[in-house]
Amino acid sequence: MCELSTKLVAWLDGELEERDVAAIEQHLHSCRECRERAERYKNVSGMIRGYGDATLASREPKGTMPMWAPVLGVAASLMLLLAFVVRARVGRFSGMQPKIAVASAPEAPPQSMAPVAAAPVATASVGAGPALPSQQARVHLKRTQREPIESANSGLRNANAGAEWPAGPAIEIAIPGEAVFPPGAIPAGFGFVADVNIASDGSAQRMRLHPQLTGFGEGANQ
Amino acid sequence: MSGDSVPFALPLQRLATSASETTTLFSELRKPLLRYLVCLGLSADEAQDVVQEAFLSLHRHLSAGGSKQNIKSWLFRVAHNRARNQQNRYDRRFGKPLDDDADSISEEATPEQAVLEREKFQRLSQAMSELAEAERECILLRAEGLRYREIGEVLGMPTSTVAETIERTIRNLAEKCNV
Numbered sequence: 001m002c003e004l005s006t007k008l009v010a011w012l013d014g015e016l017e018e019r020d021v022a023a024i025e026q027h028l029h030s031c032r033e034c035r036e037r038a039e040r041y042k043n044v045s046g047m048i049r050g051y052g053d054a055t056l057a058s059r060e061p062k063g064t065m066p067m068w069a070p071v072l073g074v075a076a077s078l079m080l081l082l083a084f085v086v087r088a089r090v091g092r093f094s095g096m097q098p099k100i101a102v103a104s105a106p107e108a109p110p111q112s113m114a115p116v117a118a119a120p121v122a123t124a125s126v127g128a129g130p131a132l133p134s135q136q137a138r139v140h141l142k143r144t145q146r147e148p149i150e151s152a153n154s155g156l157r158n159a160n161a162g163a164e165w166p167a168g169p170a171i172e173i174a175i176p177g178e179a180v181f182p183p184g185a186i187p188a189g190f191g192f193v194a195d196v197n198i199a200s201d202g203s204a205q206r207m208r209l210h211p212q213l214t215g216f217g218e219g220a221n222q
Numbered sequence: 223m224s225g226d227s228v229p230f231a232l233p234l235q236r237l238a239t240s241a242s243e244t245t246t247l248f249s250e251l252r253k254p255l256l257r258y259l260v261c262l263g264l265s266a267d268e269a270q271d272v273v274q275e276a277f278l279s280l281h282r283h284l285s286a287g288g289s290k291q292n293i294k295s296w297l298f299r300v301a302h303n304r305a306r307n308q309q310n311r312y313d314r315r316f317g318k319p320l321d322d323d324a325d326s327i328s329e330e331a332t333p334e335q336a337v338l339e340r341e342k343f344q345r346l347s348q349a350m351s352e353l354a355e356a357e358r359e360c361i362l363l364r365a366e367g368l369r370y371r372e373i374g375e376v377l378g379m380p381t382s383t384v385a386e387t388i389e390r391t392i393r394n395l396a397e398k399c400n401v
Contacts, residue, residue, distance in 0.1 A: 015370050041392050043401040047346050048365045052257040054343060059266040082260040 002031055010036045022164065244281045252277075253336065254366040255301050261350075262305050272308070276301040285385050295372035298363065300388050342399065349398040357391040364388055 004027045010016050011024045028035050252273060259269035279300050284290070350358060356377065364375045370384045377384070 006389055009392045010370075010385055011387070013364065013370070015385065037396075042401050044346075044392060044396040044399055045365070047342065047401065048350075048361060048395070051343060051346055052261050052362065052365055053352065055261050056253075056257045056266075059260045059269075075305045215228065 002027070002034055004031075006036055007035050008034060009041055012041055020102065239284075241281065241282055241285075243290075244277060245306075247280065247297070248277055251294065251297055255297065256297065258366055259305050262302075262359070264305055264308065268308055269305075270302050272304045275304055292372065292375060295368065295375040298366075298368065298372070299376045300321075302359070303320050342401070344362060345399045346395065349395050353391060357387055357394075360384055360387045361391050 007016060007020060007024055011021065016024065028038065040160055255273045255276065256266075256269050259272055260266060264272065276297055280293070283296070287370055350361075351363070356379070359377055360373055363376055364370075368376065370381050370388070373379075373380045373388075375385045379387075
């Protein structure tokens with residue numbers, strides 16, 4: 001066996017330095033055995049890639065859609081929306097007008113703001129009317145700590161002394177699927193709920209995404 | 223800008239940027255990670271869970287201002303370690319040979335070609351199951367396009383050892399599969 005044959009796999013993988021590449025290629029011109037060996041290594045490498053695909057295909061449940069493809073798309077959109085919503089709400093709680101409003105969202109109706117006035121909890125509905133379309137993503141956001149919001153909102157807290165801190169999400173956003181995904185990307189009645197815990201420094205400490213196959217509440221019946 | 227919103231602005235901006243980067247990496251690396259994990263012996267559900275956890279770790283890593291260098295090997299390392307934990311927890315046998323339902327590899331072949339292809343992959347599957355753990359891991363990571371240096375980072379071994387292991391394993395598999 002040629003001495004250079006031990007470098008054939010590294011040559012196929014592009015892992016050799018230039019001078020070694022030149023030596024191997026020159027050798028291959030004159031050595032039929034190494035040419036055939038390199039061809040066999042190339043074939044078996046292709047088979048290993050096929051083996052991976054076949055293993056994955058044999059283990060994946062047949063007839064179901066891959067559920068994770070759109071999840072992080074939702075997460076990315078969520079984070080962008082969250083950045084706007086939280087900043088807007090911080091400004092509102094402190095009695096100041098936010099610099100950045102939720103530009104793409106319709107103004108929340110007065111009745112939906114009533115719970116906000118009763119307790120320091122923000123509820124935002126972005127791009128969703130009373131009748132939600134069946135293709136949508138809905139997001140629940142939870143804070144891990146209430147202190148930062150309370151301190152930013154001490155005036156409101158004092159004005160509402162005795163108000164109960166609600167058990168539900170601090171912020172709730174419903175995003176129509178059409179606003180996040182291209183048409184047809186999500187089957188009818190399919191969506192996600194994401195719970196995000198926001199730490200006192202504003203960073204996301206934990207995010208859990210729950211696919212939902214049967215739609216959401218009233219939206220499922222549309 | 224209001225003074226109260228200033229402390230939120232930078233972390234949230236970083237969060238949004240990190241989510242966007244994570245999304246791009248997810249679409250690029252989800253399938254290679256899944257393929258690697260099921261070839262290690264995880265079920266499809268377990269592999270999905272590990273991949274999700276790996277990307278959540280990545281999101282936390284990036285949003286905390288972590289390094290963006292060698293992200294691909296970083297992700298594979300996280301997924302690999304989590305898969306290893308699952309293996310220890312359930313005493314799972316890695317490298318289970320392909321089942322008979324690997325029909326997807328020969329859907330467009332003639333019956334004769336299908337038989338030959340099936341035999342070829344059964345030989346490869348058998349040979350893969352007989353590999354040492356490090357050999358199988360090196361070969362599978364190589365099949366996902368990782369460089370030798372990156373494979374070394376995932377498995378915690380020197381690049382020269384990776385190169386030797388891959389050369390020896392490919393030669394071994396080529397002989398056993400008679401290609």
